[in-house]
Amino acid sequence: MRILISADMEGATGVTWPADCEPGNPAWQRCRSMFTSDVNAAIAGFFDGGATSVLVNEAHATMRNLLLEDLDPRGEMLTGRHKDLTMVEGVQHRDVTGVAFVGYHTGAGAEGVLAHTYLANSITGVWVDGVAASEGYLNSLVAAEFGVPVTLVTGDDLTCKDAQGYAPGAVTATVKDCVTRYAAVCRPPAVTSKLIREAAKQAAVLAVREEPVTGRTFEVAVDFDASHLAAAVAAVPTVRRTDVRRVAFTADTAFAMIRTFKTVTTVAAAAVEVNYG
Template identity: 40%
Template sequence: MRVYISADMEGATGLVGAHDVQPGAPDYEHGRAMMTEDVNAAVRGALSAGATRVLVNDAHGSMRNMLAHRLHPRAELVRGKPKRMGMLEGLDGSFDAVMCVGYHARAGALGVLSHSFMGHEIEDMWLDDRPMGEFGFVHATSTALGVPVVMLSGDDAACEEATAWDARVVTAPVKYARDRFSARLRPVAEARGAIEQAAAEGAGRAASQGRPPGTDAPATLAVRWQSATVAAQLEAIPGAVLRDSRTIEVAGPVPGLFRLFGLFMRVAASITDQQPYC
């Protein structure tokens, strides 16, 4: 069994603020260690359920956060950027399961460090008019590639978002949001045990339930930006149209939309100077 882990940082055990997840901030090095050990727990769970290969993609920010020397020795790591598929770089139909470790709730949710991809620059996103955040887009893309998403760890808001999107996803809440920058934390050993158990259960389900049929059917992605300037610039991309002054819309197969969205973000980053988590 081949398992793919997409590892974000905001939903990692113990982390609650921007100072935990941004390079150069006072607690960033601690945050890197916490992120890495959460991933190690998921790797252990996947291996215990029969995984023969585990590929981990560092999917947060600079995508150079995880401590490679502390990663489980049986896991491979995709590190750095740019990546054509961003949070799903390296995923293809040869994998049997996707796990999302350290994920957070979408923009507008009352979850720890909640946002959708770009701090507060993205106000909302939809896929075929269904509201989504990072997890929803990752799930839809993985499913289109024929690989099931079987597990997620993060705060309780992220876990609820995941099960609302797909009730079959096994979740491991490692903290409970009090507000956007505060949480009640599970004891570290308990949280890591929950991640390991969820990963093992998710991998087991993937082995017994089989794979979803992949699809290249078209879908419609819509993104509402904080700035009308971003939407106006993105309209120049062939196929992109304005739904309103701040919402851009584009249609196509979901994996292609996921890659195109990465281009959207690069354009947005080049013309805005917004700091995340403001």
């Protein structure tokens, strides 16, 4: 049993505002240890449940946030950017039997601690076939195409509720309760570590490869907070501008969908001006 952990930071224990997860900030440095604690708890729990190996894919921002020197030595870590499948890189390998979303958050335009989809503020909404899409939902579609079930989701209470929509069979672990986008009732690492470890142990039994979900297309719509961003990303092949601040594209596979979406966000991020967005 080989588990892939996709590790994001906004949904980690104690993280409640941008400085907590923006690389270089003193608060980020402090929160890295709590982020690593969450991941270590998941690693331990999966091994408790019978896993033979665990690969952690660093999935937040620069993808260089976890403290490798403090990682559970039974795990391996894929760190760094520009990966084919970004947040779920590794899921395409046939030896992976289950994926866990650790430290996840809700999507753009939704309630939730640090809610967003890829870009913190520029994207105000993402939909796949008319369904509002968080990063968890997008990544679950990619995992399903490779026959890998989502077994565990950790984050705030609204993130765990969101997971019920795209991975109803997954085990969830709530590490904090959302009060506002920048405030939460947080449980200390000593508590959340035990919670995540037990959840991961339960989730291990779900790590059984499934029949890949193929043969569907994906119609993706993305809303931006400014018109020039929609104009900029419309230069991406297959992407069309459908309204002043909205673009859309169609993909024949989830693999193509997530790669096109990543391209859209990369172009949009490059088009943002410092003061005006």
